[in-house]
Amino acid sequence: MAEVFTPITTQEQFDSVMKDRLERERSSVTKKYEGYTSPADLEQIKKDYDTQISTLSKDAETKAKKYADYDKQLADRDSKIKSYETASVKTRIAHETGLPYEMASRLSGESEDDIRKDAESLVKLIGKNKPIAPLADQEEKHDGGKNAAVRALAKSLKGE
Secondary structure (H helix, E strand, C coil): CCCCCCCCCCHHHHHHHHHHHHHHHHHHHHHHCCCCCCHHHHHHHHHHHHHHHHHHHHHHHHHHHHCCCHHHHHHHHHHHHHHHHHHHHHHHHHHHHCCCHHHHHHCCCCCHHHHHHHHHHHHHHHCCCCCCCCCCCCCCCCCCCCCHHHHHHHHHHHCC
8 A cells, every 4th residue: 555645844854764865876876887997096097197108208208319310320321331332333343344443433323334334435435444564674584694694794883
């Protein structure tokens, strides 16, 4: 049967009825959000993340300062290596085509074929590097003992 409604006349009666309802509501809300992180835990997690972010930012800044000019240094070294390799190729091609060593630096071109074509055109213009014959015979000829004594006497008289 239906309960008869009794009006609430005192504050204690009202508090007891409200207390029961509030406890039921709190338990249902607690049950509903049981697997979630509490606001206090979220605040702690946020603080931890903030410290990690600041630490990693400082590390990134120090690394960036340390490695700032490495790209420039690598580019400089690459250009030096390329110039050394090009000079080596020019010298080798000049030697192969018969150009004088002094003319190797005058060769131009980016690839080995271009440098070789330039060297061949220079060879056509100036000719091959030919060895120069000595002006005088620097070696003494020994034709035996006959003339050796006379030659030695002539040298001693000349003062050589």
